[in-house]
Amino acid sequence: MSHSGNILGLSELEVERVDRNDEINVYARPAKRPPCIYCQHRKVRVKATYQRTLKHTRQGNQVMTLHLKSPKYHCPQCGRYFRHRFQGVRPRFRSSDAFRLEVFEARDGGVTQRKITRTRGISAATVERWYQSQCPCDA
Ligand SMILES: [Zn+2]
Numbered sequence: 001m002s003h004s005g006n007i008l009g010l011s012e013l014e015v016e017r018v019d020r021n022d023e024i025n026v027y028a029r030p031a032k033r034p035p036c037i038y039c040q041h042r043k044v045r046v047k048a049t050y051q052r053t054l055k056h057t058r059q060g061n062q063v064m065t066l067h068l069k070s071p072k073y074h075c076p077q078c079g080r081y082f083r084h085r086f087q088g089v090r091p092r093f094r095s096s097d098a099f100r101l102e103v104f105e106a107r108d109g110g111v112t113q114r115k116i117t118r119t120r121g122i123s124a125a126t127v128e129r130w131y132q133s134q135c136p137c138d139a
Contacts, residue, residue, distance in 0.1 A: 041077035
């Protein structure tokens with residue numbers, strides 16, 4: 001099985017490790033360093049790396065959790081700092097866009113809140129909040 005930079009809708013990631021137990025845990029990092037978001041300078045430095053843990057999606061009946069190495073960069077040209085921006089993952093959210101969309105669709109398709117709560121490991125209040133916001137991707 002190949003993980004060539006695209007796990008279920010998240011591109012530009014390099015998968016380092018996949019652990020399959022009761023859940024699937026995927027460890028990944030950005031495939032490449034972006035240019036500076038302020039001045040487009042191409043040689044930014046990694047200042048620090050944080051780990052972000054996100055619910056991503058399900059494979060069969062297993063929840064996939066994504067452990068992302070999230071670098072903070074320093075640009076030597078303009079002197080500013082910025083964090084890596086992952087496609088499909090919003091700053092501060094603890095789940096990917098794909099995951100929220102999946103919950104929305106399950107709820108919209110008539111899956112009970114109780115079942116979603118059990119199978120996705122999120123609270124009923126969260127399900128309702130995402131559902132009420134209509135399109136979770138714009139929330
Ligand atoms: Zn810069």
